[in-house]
Amino acid sequence: MEQTNEETLFNLQLDHDSGSHLKETAKWSRFLSIISFICLGFGLVALVFGAQAMSEVIRKAMPGMEAFSGVMVGAIGVALVILTWTTILLYRFSNLTSEGIRRQDQELFRNGIKALKNYFTIYGFFSVLGLLINVGTFIFELTKN
Amino acid sequence: MENSGNLFNIGIDPETRDHLYQAAKWARIIAIISFISAGLGLISVLTGDEEVNKTAMFIATLIFAGISITLNIFLLRFANNTKSSLSTMSQEHFNEGITSLHTYFKVIGILIIIFLSLFVIGILFFIVGMGMR
Numbered sequence: 001m002e003q004t005n006e007e008t009l010f011n012l013q014l015d016h017d018s019g020s021h022l023k024e025t026a027k028w029s030r031f032l033s034i035i036s037f038i039c040l041g042f043g044l045v046a047l048v049f050g051a052q053a054m055s056e057v058i059r060k061a062m063p064g065m066e067a068f069s070g071v072m073v074g075a076i077g078v079a080l081v082i083l084t085w086t087t088i089l090l091y092r093f094s095n096l097t098s099e100g101i102r103r104q105d106q107e108l109f110r111n112g113i114k115a116l117k118n119y120f121t122i123y124g125f126f127s128v129l130g131l132l133i134n135v136g137t138f139i140f141e142l143t144k145n
Numbered sequence: 146m147e148n149s150g151n152l153f154n155i156g157i158d159p160e161t162r163d164h165l166y167q168a169a170k171w172a173r174i175i176a177i178i179s180f181i182s183a184g185l186g187l188i189s190v191l192t193g194d195e196e197v198n199k200t201a202m203f204i205a206t207l208i209f210a211g212i213s214i215t216l217n218i219f220l221l222r223f224a225n226n227t228k229s230s231l232s233t234m235s236q237e238h239f240n241e242g243i244t245s246l247h248t249y250f251k252v253i254g255i256l257i258i259i260f261l262s263l264f265v266i267g268i269l270f271f272i273v274g275m276g277m278r
Contacts, residue, residue: 011234012157018240019155021247028250035257104154110161117168124171127178138185142192 014101014109023101026112030094036087043080047073082126089119157231157239166231169242173224179217183210212256219249 014022047054051073058069092115100109157165190206193199226242229235 012162012230012236012239014155014157015236015240018243021240021243025243025247025250028247028254031254032250032257035261101155106155106158109155110158110164113161113164113168117164117171120168120171120175124174124178127175131178131182134182134185138189141189 019101023098026094026098026101029090030098033087033091033094036083036090040080040084040087043083047077047080082122086119086122089115089122093119162231165227169224169227169231172220173228176217176221176224179213179220183213186210216249216252216256219245219252223249 054076055069055073058072059065062068093112095112096108096115097112099105100107100112186206187203187210190199190203193202222245223242226238226245230237230239230242
């Protein structure tokens with residue numbers, strides 16, 4: 001513990017400005033995660049009770065790809081799981097960081113920042129994936145024209 | 146004077162520094178991807194062969210691209226300032242980075258409140274409209 005104090009003595013500190021801004025950040029991210037949980041709940045209900053109807057819509061939209069409709073519903077389920085995971089990370093960031101600052105607990109604060117890192121890592125990974133799909137679609141559309 | 150004082154006993158230890166560095170690295174990637182996606186969205190609307198409502202589509206895409214770019218400028222500022230503060234040990238850059246992260250989440254929150262309010266108003270209009278029939 002002493003070593004940690006020594007290590008941080010001449011380094012960056014969470015001063016009044018950054019501390020209060022980080023507390024506010026935690027408040028807003030908690031609000032965002034709660035809204036996300038509610039939306040995901042609605043999504044889950046829609047998936048559970050509307051999977052059959054959704055499958056039917058996909059089947060009609062893409063005739064000849066009947067086997068594909070189940071895969072599409074499964075993909076929506078996987079997307080819901082990933083979104084829930086990222087929302088949990090955002091919620092963890094807000095709770096641990098604000099608690100860490102309130103209690104002046106270095107470990108809680110560290111875990112809060114770790115949750116933020118994991119949140120941005122997953123968000124970033126899927127952003128890269130989304131961009132690759134977007135660029136692929138864009139090039140396909142250009143060559144089609 | 147009070148603002149610059151170290152009223153908190155929490156420091157950025159090596160492990161937290163590493164987490165912050167990784168968070169900033171991914172935040173920068175997310176921001177850059179958002180800029181590229183906004184540009185691609187605008188180009189695809191302009192080059193699209195759909196003539197119907199092309200102006201309306203362009204305006205809608207322009208608004209969304211504008212919001213996305215503005216939002217991600219704050220995320221990019223967080224990434225740049227945080228990375229810079231971690232390498233130079235600049236408390237000022239660190240504070241600026243955290244302020245930008247705060248603004249980023251706050252703007253998203255405010256936008257969500259606006260969209261939810263519009264959604265509720267839309268539903269109320271729909272219910273009133275149905276009742277008047």
